Amino acid sequence: MSTTPPLLHLQGIHKQYGERELLAIDELRINCASAYVLTGMNGSGKSSLLRILAGLESAQIRSASFLGQPVRLQPYPVLLRQAIVYVHQHPVMFSGTVADNVAFGLRLKKTPYQAQQVQAAMLWAGIAHLANQNAKTLSGGEKQRVALARAKVLQPRLLLLDEPTSSLDGEAREQIIALIPTLIHSGSSVVIVCHDRELIALPDVQRLKLRDGQLFFRIDGS
């Protein structure tokens, strides 16, 4: 199991807000094709940690490696940018249709892409019937699914989801929860910040807990 290098391995993560030390993590190891839920109290730094991994926030990091290759997180390298996608808690939709939004990341690349890729991602997220709808008019659950499709279409090695179900309930929430295992099976690693018990209880999901700035691995439920 541990003969393959971890997807992302960070050592000595420190994040300071003024006087307060928010994060003081010895080690964070994210394996390939694995899923993690990251729990912790409000303000414990879960989102900050996720944003640090996504290169949206700065932190002091002693050493970092990606698939065994040493990397630096500041400035955030292209290698990581292509491999890691972060999805906001309340995703914003760009002007245009749902299909435009899903194709956003593909369009940024200079290389041509196939409409089929976009279609497949929309089918996966169950939003193919909304393809030509104005993305800004969608419901919260639909926006979350567009955001997931928009990230998945780029085939990232690591997906960072910030409380994907926090503002949803009922069927919308169930639909998001049902998508998570399919992400893991497609070979991506996922780190999910959440409070959602149903997400935490998903099979094959490893649990990380942030408390007092430190990270704890929890092997099984308790």
Added chain:
Amino acid sequence: MSRQSKTALSRLPNTASDRRVKISDAIYQAFVLLFTGDATLWQIVWVSIKTSLLALLCATPLAVWSGYQIASTAFHGRRIVIWLLQAALSFPTVLIGLLLYLLLSRQGIFGSWHWLFSQSGIVAGQVLIALPVLTALTLSAVQAADTSYAETAITLGAGRWQVMRTVLHEVRFGVMAALINGFGRVLSEVGCAMMVGGNIAGETRTITTAIALETSKGEFAQGIALGVVLIAFALCMNAALLLLQGNTWNAEQIR
């Protein structure tokens, strides 16, 4: 000064006793000028529109770029820059005219350009007047936008220019408002155009400088006619703005 190119006006009674023209007569004459396609009148309108559009064309890229940069990057002295920028909004245009006059006059740094009393001089003045308005309004539009737009673009792999394009596209109504405001400001400005342009008939006479001149001569018809044109422009531009802003929602159809 007495170049008589004002063909239609010269047909009007011009003796001392007739100078006390009734306002109703002036208004009537104004509409005659408007609807008979008076060459002098439309020449003045054309100079105004041409210089304003040119100025806007020069000022917009720089202003939108700097507005975006100031709004989206943290740097030392940022608040001072914003303070100066907003103060620049209330600088009187005659002051900008004076500054430019000194720079462009024969002893000035740019005297060799021979831009004083030319349309280029007017355009330069209007660029200086438009820059703060465009920059400040773009800045506030970008600042008001959700930072998640930029972050989402970044995490999906956008480079610096692509992030800027994405964010500006999302706040395009604010940028549009900036443009329309800027156009209105340079079109209606008198002081700078008068000082730097010199109000030369057929050359640098703009709508506003012509109104000022004609009124001071006691000849109201052309002034009123030009005023009608100016107001019509203001109404059209603001109607366009209103339509755009009322429909941010289904923006795709407008575009």
